[in-house]
Amino acid sequence: MSTDQFALSSDLVNELLRGMRLRGVEYRRIQTGPTFGLGFAARPGHAWFHFLAVGNAVLRMDDGTPYALSAGNAVFISHGAAHQLLSHMDVPVQDIDLLDREPLGDTVSAVDTGTNAGPTPTAIVFSGCMEFELGSIHGLGKLMPGLMLIDAGGQRYPGLVPILTTMEREVSAARVGFAGILARLADVVAAMVVRGWVECACGNASGLVAALRDPRLAGALLALHQQPGRDWTVGQLAEQCNTSRSVFADRFQMTIGMTPLRYVTEVRMRLASQWLTLERLPIEEVAQRLGYTSQAAFSRAFKRITGKTPGLSRKSRQVAVS
Template sequence: MPMSDPVPLSSDLIDELLRGMRLRGVQYRRIQTGPDFGLGFAAQPGHAWFHFVAVGNAVLRMEDGTCFALSAGNAVFISHGAAHQLLSDVDVPVQDIDSLDAASLGDTVCAVDVGGESDTASPTIIFNSCMAFELGSIHGLGKLMPGLMVIDAGGQRYPGLMPILATMEREVSAARIGFAGILARLADVVTAMIVRGWVECACGNASGLVAALRDPRLARALLALHQDPGRDWTVAQLAQQCNTSRSAFAERFHATLGIAPLRYATELRMRLASQWLTLERLPIEEVAQRLGYTSQAAFSRAFKRITGQPPGMSRQGRRLAGA
């Protein structure tokens, strides 16, 4: 199978991948500051940080000391939950955000005012959220995503993002009935748009699943797998989706994704199983049936082989973690 120049991304496959992405445990803050502020955000493994500067300016400083100037309309997505700071200036003292008084606006939303009455003439307003990033079948992309993305919400890469962020800001400010539910849905959309924008522009360092998304033959096989994960696929059947030989398909798949096709299929099933068990609380027997296993015992063996623990313990662990 000869190599070819980069081709447009598979829209159908990206649609399928993004449908499986979920956010959970999202906590929101509306932060208003005066002209001088220093806010520290601790590391949150397994989570993502998101900041949107609605009004004013700020400096983002990462753990390694790298700084980025932010202005109104800029957003920051820290996909792996690294510690960082938001500052008015690099020399100001820093306070941990969790140590500051917060006024509850709902179960998942609060307001933090660190400006004081004398500073309200020149506020900076930042919309902040922290969320567990459940990627489901898109899990392979999560490993490739950069730890930090600084986003121009009004730029061409993210058309439509600014109005959604402005709507989120208005929902928090107005605190109308049901606004937390509206925020949760808007947060899903914002995150999906950010992931899509990154995928569209990641061709310069294309590898793994990103490279496969740009390979029209592999994309067809991946789409078939993601649309029907419970089918007992063979390598020959997947190769037929790509109109190529079994050996050429298997070689190209492994060279691009670093994993054999059937191993990818099994890991995909177990990622979906984990999501259905822990987030949707489906019975183990129903999950096994959805994924094409003839018995719950066969599914449990496969789940433990891939994840290292039986499905019942996986669900219990998530419950104890407060999901």
């Protein structure tokens, strides 16, 4: 890949990650004795993040597959699947939600698994459960593996060790404002995990991941994500890639699995959902931002893609949060 193509791909990844949001974050600082078994229930629409700051543990996924973890390792469970953190494979398991906790802030609590911890805990885990909102790249989330094991010192995640270390330091010190700092650091960690996966998922790339690295498509993707409210035509998108309309349309359909204009509409509606539910923008303003000449036209498109009206989508989000 040439320097120009690499820069274009980098710009595109930057543009996509700008729309990523974490919301409804719940953190736990968990310390254990030599024997522990912690169960985490399935949370569809959420992501689990665990950072093992001290000690060793076994991660066992819902299908029974075990993974050995040591201090400095982290895991990102992007689809919220059920799993367990264990000292040994045959230890009894306790539901993490049933254990006593001590509030450390609005979104952070401390959990001690028992009196056998002694003066020095055997293991310390920083754990987070979050709603993982990818905004306009919602389709990317569907392609992400359910489990990503993070070797913070590896080449895929350069610079992650200082961030994870800072997170643990903030939890331990509990200084003023530490909960807000943790939320921002977690956002950075999630972005770095997603970026590392996009950059390194080379051999089996498919769909949007392949398109991000395809110079024949990346130019159009960058343009439409930067200007989602423009009245795009297939010909105009093809011009962004310096290719013919027919060649672009065929390659886009083959790589991403939908027509270019269908993709444009889905990007708009994902952004609309985020703006309506997270940023609380008026429906009329969202419609104008996305290039619709009337609120009615926008509402029809939104319902066609999401299955709900804009107003109902906002109300559903309010009920889920309350």
